[in-house]
Amino acid sequence: MDPDERRAAILAAARRVFVRKGYHRAGVADIVQEVGVARGTFYRYFEGKREVFAAVLGGVMDEVVGVVRPIDVTRPIPEQIRANLDRLVRAVTDEDVVRVLFAEAQGIDDEGDAALRDFYGAALGRIEAALRTGQALGVVRAGDTRLLARCLLGLIKEPVVQAALFGESLDAAGLVDEITAVLAGGIVKI
Amino acid sequence: MDPDERRAAILAAARRVFVRKGYHRAGVADIVQEVGVARGTFYRYFEGKREVFAAVLGGVMDEVVGVVRPIDVTRPIPEQIRANLDRLVRAVTDEDVVRVLFAEAQGIDDEGDAALRDFYGAALGRIEAALRTGQALGVVRAGDTRLLARCLLGLIKEPVVQAALFGESLDAAGLVDEITAVLAGGIVKI
Amino acid sequence: MDPDERRAAILAAARRVFVRKGYHRAGVADIVQEVGVARGTFYRYFEGKREVFAAVLGGVMDEVVGVVRPIDVTRPIPEQIRANLDRLVRAVTDEDVVRVLFAEAQGIDDEGDAALRDFYGAALGRIEAALRTGQALGVVRAGDTRLLARCLLGLIKEPVVQAALFGESLDAAGLVDEITAVLAGGIVKI
């Protein structure tokens, strides 16, 4: 088997195992059994359990980060916002994202937290850039874009996390509608 | 030392340790060293590491759950909403809450997840009740209150979690203002 | 409560606990709970778990040793032998004897083994003396009385131990008959 293929196979197996059992309950034994290689082989492709988790995390991050696209001002803006939101919700609704990225990643070690910071930095950076563009175009109200970006992330992430916690399946379209409504007009009349 | 005091001292020490090191990296050894008692003493007061974490978690939960108060319709509503929001943000901005409740609690074991579900169930139940009352009074727009409650939770929680992740101190008043603005008028014009 | 009474109460409780749970599974906690005194009190009356077991063992031994009586040559011998045998079988059929003396005593520590040696030394000494007397009187056949005494002990002890191991109740009279028959005429024609 080609080294790259083998590495990919181990990585995929590790992802399945981490999703299934969570970082701490998963063992290297589970991963090597899942992929069908010897323990030693695993250590030829990854430095250890933490490193393979970081790689899994990176893959999941890429999948999520990629869906948020910059606003193209030469094209109609509202539908781009809507499309971005739609893709983001669908991306983070994925079970792997919820388990690996939202539920298990924090607190494993300092490197893991750094990776998480990188991810959220990148994701929030894109969101923030979109908000700034919107402000410049007059479609986003004034305000602290950093905070707004985090609020927006929470608006999307939390319903997904809670649904996972309670074992409910999530209606992505309904969630997009609800978030859109909140974005458009808030919740309360104060 | 009075047994209740001692139990409280161990609990407080455990909380400090869990906040500092996280559940998995913390050991009973750390806790007993922190409080300055023998290993055996710890086991006189708690059944084990999981149980003491559950107790810490319960304490943190109580601190948070208690601040969300039902809306009193006989009194001006907007300021009650604002006050609830203000208390909630301040409560969850506490480092212990962020570390123990938001970052470490999930995925430890089934009992821990059940405790977390109970907590979020209670907290979201209160938020949802407030939203329903608001809808009945015409101050909250129509919509799926369950989803809205979770969105609202995310709106509050995520900026706090992110600030903690990036080691930033958080301006609670600023966050309350921003959230209030989102609640009142959303973010974008779509 | 009178000190002697209290000591006796603790001893009796310890015996019940050792019979019920066996030496290793029994804890000092079980004993003090059984008798209803504090842990510290226990240690005022006995040096520790081993010592109280030794005391229990001694009591059980006394009950067994006492039943074997020297043969009185001025009275009919066969019925004295039969009476001794009868009493011995009935004595060792007692559950406490089986559990404490036959099943749990050996291997706890060197002192325990010494106590056991003392007991068996005394018991076998009496049996051997009886055999020697019998030889002198011509009612016991010639042979190594030490070995014979041990064989005789095994003849009695083993059926009792096996019955306990298999959870059967034992018909003492039937056992006495069988042993008597073996003593009188052996088992096989060789």
Added chain:
Amino acid sequence: MDPDERRAAILAAARRVFVRKGYHRAGVADIVQEVGVARGTFYRYFEGKREVFAAVLGGVMDEVVGVVRPIDVTRPIPEQIRANLDRLVRAVTDEDVVRVLFAEAQGIDDEGDAALRDFYGAALGRIEAALRTGQALGVVRAGDTRLLARCLLGLIKEPVVQAALFGESLDAAGLVDEITAVLAGGIVKI
């Protein structure tokens, strides 16, 4: 080292340790030190302390059970009885048998007791079968063969156990002679 060899080496070391210290005083640490492997290695070959003791016990049992052979009625019977007895006495005179099987096995846990019951069930079954055959052939007197089998076991086992308890070496031939004499003609004239 070959896995089977290693397993055998650990088993043999465990046997030596159990014989030397007894089940409860022996620790996994003693065993791994005795054989010169790491703690973890031990757990690759055995599930734990109880399981390795069970394996030791099984080995000892096999050594003993195997020596009692059914009587072949087409060949002279008395010498077969004598030969069986001789082998049995020599087998159980082994120090390991006395320590592991007779002194330490009972009361460790329910599984251990079950194993012991199996062993004694098998051993006594063979003895009883031999006795029944003897009765049919008219060389064994009438009587409850179950009780007789247990008496016979005691006749053999007890002198061995006592000799071990008192640290005496045992003259197997002398014991066989004495037991043979008891079997043939009993002890007393009643």
Added chain:
DNA sequence: CATGAATGAGCTTTCATTCAT
């Protein structure tokens, strides 16, 4: 390059015993 047996530090937990009250 692949293997998997071996490693050993580290974990949680137990319980006989002590001693200040």
Added chain:
DNA sequence: TATGAATGAAAGCTCATTCAT
């Protein structure tokens, strides 16, 4: 004298990692 909270050594066991084959 009675108490029972405190003690801490020691136990069995796990698992990420290494390395000789």
